[in-house]
Amino acid sequence: MIEADSLIRTYLLGGQTVRALDGVSLRIQSGEMVAIRGPSGSGKTSLMNILGCLDRPDSGRYILGGEDVSRLTGDRLAEIRCSRIGFVFQNFNLLPRMSALENVELPLLYAGRHEGAQIAAAKAMQIVGLEDRMHHLPSQLSGGQCQRVAIARAIVNDPAIVLADEPTGALDSRTGQEILQLFKALNAEGRTIIVVTHDLGVARHCQREIFLRDGKVTVPDILEQAVPAGVAP
Amino acid sequence: MMLRIILKVALASLWSNRLRSVLAMLGIIIGVCAVICVLALVAGAHDRMMTRIASMGTNLLVISPGQRGSGGVMSGSQQNLTLADAIALKDVAQIRDIAPLVRGSAQVKHFSKNSRSTVMGTSVTYFRIRSFDIDKGRLFTDADCDAMSRVAVIGPTTAQNLFGAQEACNQTIKLNGINFHVIGVLKSKGDQGWFNPDDQVIIPFSVAMKQVLGLKSVHEIDIRAYEETQLTTVQTAVTQLLRKRHRLQPDTANDFNVRNQADMLDMASSFNQTLTLLAGGIASVSLLVGGIGIMNIMLVTVTERTREIGVRKAIGAKNRDILRQFLIEAVLMSGTGGLIGVGVGVSIAHILRAVSSIQTSVSAFSILLGLGFSSAVGIFFGYYPARRAAQLDPIEALRYE
Numbered sequence: 251m252i253e254a255d256s257l258i259r260t261y262l263l264g265g266q267t268v269r270a271l272d273g274v275s276l277r278i279q280s281g282e283m284v285a286i287r288g289p290s291g292s293g294k295t296s297l298m299n300i301l302g303c304l305d306r307p308d309s310g311r312y313i314l315g316g317e318d319v320s321r322l323t324g325d326r327l328a329e330i331r332c333s334r335i336g337f338v339f340q341n342f343n344l345l346p347r348m349s350a351l352e353n354v355e356l357p358l359l360y361a362g363r364h365e366g367a368q369i370a371a372a373k374a375m376q377i378v379g380l381e382d383r384m385h386h387l388p389s390q391l392s393g394g395q396c397q398r399v400a401i402a403r404a405i406v407n408d409p410a411i412v413l414a415d416e417p418t419g420a421l422d423s424r425t426g427q428e429i430l431q432l433f434k435a436l437n438a439e440g441r442t443i444i445v446v447t448h449d450l451g452v453a454r455h456c457q458r459e460i461f462l463r464d465g466k467v468t469v470p471d472i473l474e475q476a477v478p479a480g481v482a483p
Numbered sequence: 484m485m486l487r488i489i490l491k492v493a494l495a496s497l498w499s500n501r502l503r504s505v506l507a508m509l510g511i512i513i514g515v516c517a518v519i520c521v522l523a524l525v526a527g528a529h530d531r532m533m534t535r536i537a538s539m540g541t542n543l544l545v546i547s548p549g550q551r552g553s554g555g556v557m558s559g560s561q562q563n564l565t566l567a568d569a570i571a572l573k574d575v576a577q578i579r580d581i582a583p584l585v586r587g588s589a590q591v592k593h594f595s596k597n598s599r600s601t602v603m604g605t606s607v608t609y610f611r612i613r614s615f616d617i618d619k620g621r622l623f624t625d626a627d628c629d630a631m632s633r634v635a636v637i638g639p640t641t642a643q644n645l646f647g648a649q650e651a652c653n654q655t656i657k658l659n660g661i662n663f664h665v666i667g668v669l670k671s672k673g674d675q676g677w678f679n680p681d682d683q684v685i686i687p688f689s690v691a692m693k694q695v696l697g698l699k700s701v702h703e704i705d706i707r708a709y710e711e712t713q714l715t716t717v718q719t720a721v722t723q724l725l726r727k728r729h730r731l732q733p734d735t736a737n738d739f740n741v742r743n744q745a746d747m748l749d750m751a752s753s754f755n756q757t758l759t760l761l762a763g764g765i766a767s768v769s770l771l772v773g774g775i776g777i778m779n780i781m782l783v784t785v786t787e788r789t790r791e792i793g794v795r796k797a798i799g800a801k802n803r804d805i806l807r808q809f810l811i812e813a814v815l816m817s818g819t820g821g822l823i824g825v826g827v828g829v830s831i832a833h834i835l836r837a838v839s840s841i842q843t844s845v846s847a848f849s850i851l852l853g854l855g856f857s858s859a860v861g862i863f864f865g866y867y868p869a870r871r872a873a874q875l876d877p878i879e880a881l882r883y884e
Contacts, residue, residue: 304797304877325801332799343794343881347495352488359485360799403798 251410251442252278252301257310257320259296270296271307272465278444280410283437285453286446287470288462295415297462298446302335302413303327315410332361336404340416342396344388350399351375351384357407374402378432394425401432405441412436414445418452430455486811493812496784497819507780508820510773511860514766515824515853516831521762522849523832527842529755536747542711543612544718545747546704546725549738562700563738566688568728569704575720577713582609583688584703587696591684592657593645600641601683602658604691610636612707615680620652620667628687631694635663639671640682658684658695679840714743770856773820774864781813781868792872793880806873813865814858821857825850 259271270293278284288294299305300312303319304327312320319330331337336357344353354371363370375384378398388396397417404412414433418426434455437443445456453459461470497504546568548561569583585604590597609615610622623634635656642651654665663686672680692698708717718741725739742750785792792805829850832843 299878302797304881325803328796328799328801331797337797339794339881343790343797345492345791345794347492347499348488352491355488356795357798359488360795360801360804364485407799 251280251315252276253311253313254301255311255313257297257300257307257312259293259300259305259307261296269465271300273310274462274465274467275310276460276467278442280442281437281440282458283433283443283456284445285456285459286444286462287448287450287453287459289448291464292462293465294446294448294462296465298413298415298444301411301444302337303330328360332357333407334410336407336409336412338397338400338404338412338414338417340419342388342393342400342420344396344399344403346388349385349387350380350391350402353388353399354402354406357403361407363407371402371406374406375399377405377436378402392425393421394428397421397425397429398432401429401436405436411442411444414443416447416449417445418447418449426452489808489811490815492808493815496788496812497816500784503780503783504816504819507776508773508816508823510769510776511817511820511857512773512824512827514769514773515821515857516828517769518762518766518853518856519825519828519845519849520831520835520843521765522759522852523828523843523845524835524841525755525758525762526844526846526849527836528758529751530844531842532751532754533748536744536751539613539744539747540707541744542708542714543744544706544708544714544721545742546706546721547702547740547742548700549736549740561738563729564701564704565699566692566701568725569701571724571728572704572706572721575717575724577708577710577717577720578706579709580608580612580705580707582606582612582705583701584609584705585688585691585696585698586702587691587698589659589684589695590657591641591645593654596645598641598644602691602695603683603685604688604696605685606688608707609685609705612705615672616670618668618670619650620665622667623687628689631689632687633661633663633690633694634666634686636667636669636685637665638669638679638681638683638685640679641684642668644682656684658686661694718743766852766856770860773817773857774860777813777817777820777861778864778868780816781809781865782871784812785809785868785872788872789875789880789883792875793877793883796875796877797881802873805875806869809869809872810862810865813869814861817857817861817865818854821854824857825853828853 254274254276257271257274258269261268261270274297286294286297296305300307307320310320311318314330314334319327322330345356351368351371354374355367358367358370372381372384375381378401380395380398380402383391383395388399391399418429421429430452433443433445445452447453461468546564548564550561566583569581572578572581582605587602588599589602591600606628607622607624618639622636623632627634637651645651645656646654651665651668656663656665686695706717706721708714721741722737726737729738731738795805829845832845835841836843
């Protein structure tokens with residue numbers, strides 16, 4: 251259901267052209283939990299931006315749920331982000347002046363689903379286990395709780411894909427594990443989850459990984475290989 | 484629903500930057516406050532003028548010199564209305580009273596007490612035409628005018644200022660250094676806006692023209708007809724007589740004005756309109772300045788909240804959602820400024836009325852004008868920053884530290 255075909259994305263950096271994505275092709279099935287892994291500078295953020303419909307490739311095709319979205323512009327992309335993609339960021343990115351529940355409500359409102367938005371948001375809060383923290387401000391929540399709110403916000407519109415960019419990067423390892431367990435639970439319910447990370451430990455929780463180096467999908471070196479999930483290192 | 488959250492975020496954002504918001508609103512506050520106050524003052528003065536004109540009677544005509552200047556450029560009054568003109572008007576049959584009038588300002592002194600008052604030089608008929616009543620003492624007579632007696636009838640406010648609780652009659656005052664004998668004090672008529680009839684010194688016109696003010700022409704000739712129905716006839720007769728006396732050719736315009744009550748009311752209205760326009764001018768300048776202040780702060784806000792804009796876009800906000808958010812914040816700021824301005828303006832108008840004799844009248848129109856303009860300013864000057872926010876690239880915005 252995600253089909254990317256020879257994506258190329260170049261940036262102009264200080265007069266030099268940098269090829270962040272150099273012909274990336276990949277395929278992710280509905281219901282998978284996939285890690286996109288690679289060292290910094292490998293192009294994983296560029297790939298995530300395109301998969302998340304925040305950006306468009308210079309060339310190549312990106313087909314999401316049967317629709318070619320690689321040539322759509324501005325507000326059309328916003329509609330797709332709104333209805334089909336949920337974002338989870340490394341530093342949560344909750345809006346500081348709104349309560350947890352209102353943060354979760356926001357995607358519904360942008361989608362025009364005003365009717366019952368509060369109930370749907372409360373349900374998402376329940377899924378991430380924060381039903382008793384709904385009216386707290388982000389500043390009154392711990393890091394792990396904030397990330398749970400962010401996940402609730404990502405799933406509230408019932409998107410086809412949840413895209414998580416280093417979701418455990420700002421958390422201690424125990425909380426990180428809890429967040430990964432939450433992702434796994436969501437995946438078990440049938441949601442497609444893509445985790446972008448440089449962390450082998452995080453990638454290990456996924457069913458498979460797509461490894462990037464220098465803007466290309468490749469096989470990691472022996473030392474960088476993920477041990478298959480479920481087996482102790 | 485959406486609006487609820489937008490308003491909540493906007494209010495929270497304004498509140499968390501209270502000082503900055505208030506400073507940005509200051510221009511709008513001052514602008515709206517100025518509009519309310521000036522319009523209240525104009526309306527108050529207008530109300531008084533109207534009552535004054537209405538009270539002067541319907542069978543009164545006022546002759547004044549024409550405006551000097553040509554080609555639409557007016558430069559003060561001519562000095563072509565003379566005492567002889569006033570005397571000649573006695574020939575018009577339907578005229579009951581004629582009063583020549585000269586006005587000026589003079590230093591009025593009684594020992595150490597001293598004030599600047601309006602000095603009126605006129606004849607005894609003036610008191611009848613303008614229905615002044617004497618409170619104490621007597622009015623001066625035609626004989627006083629002929630004999631150039633240095634006698635004065637003073638208003639109650641002047642009397643209070645100069646003599647306090649003392650008896651004013653038979654005292655001596657100095658007008659520009661000349662001794663005058665106070666023979667009477669008028670009854671109070673109440674303040675009438677532009678000038679206070681209770682604070683004036685009325686002396687025979689002959690003395691006023693020759694000794695106190697040094698004038699050869701008169702400023703005004705007041706005429707009272709016997710009947711209101713004769714007013715048009717009198718007006719025509721007076722105009723013809725004066726044209727003849729001033730030797731005007733048939734094709735030249737009058738070099739004087741003859742106005743009745745209706746003309747005066749018209750004049751007051753157009754005066755009111757001019758002042759209202761002036762107030763509008765003040766308002767637009769200060770609202771413009773206020774608008775720039777708001778635009779400035781909104782640009783800062785957009786920059787500060789770049790990351791938030793990125794997040795909103797990532798979770799599905801369209802450009803118009805962002806535009807709306809920031810536009811509402813700008814309008815909220817200017818609208819709040821407008822409300823505060825209205826509050827301050829109305830308070831100042833009320834305080835002025837309470838503690839001084841200045842008449843003010845706050846109209847619903849001026850409040851609506853202030854609020855409407857301030858909101859419009861918010862939309863106009865908030866649009867550019869809001870559009871900048873809306874057009875931010877989500878990736879750049881998310882990466883912004």
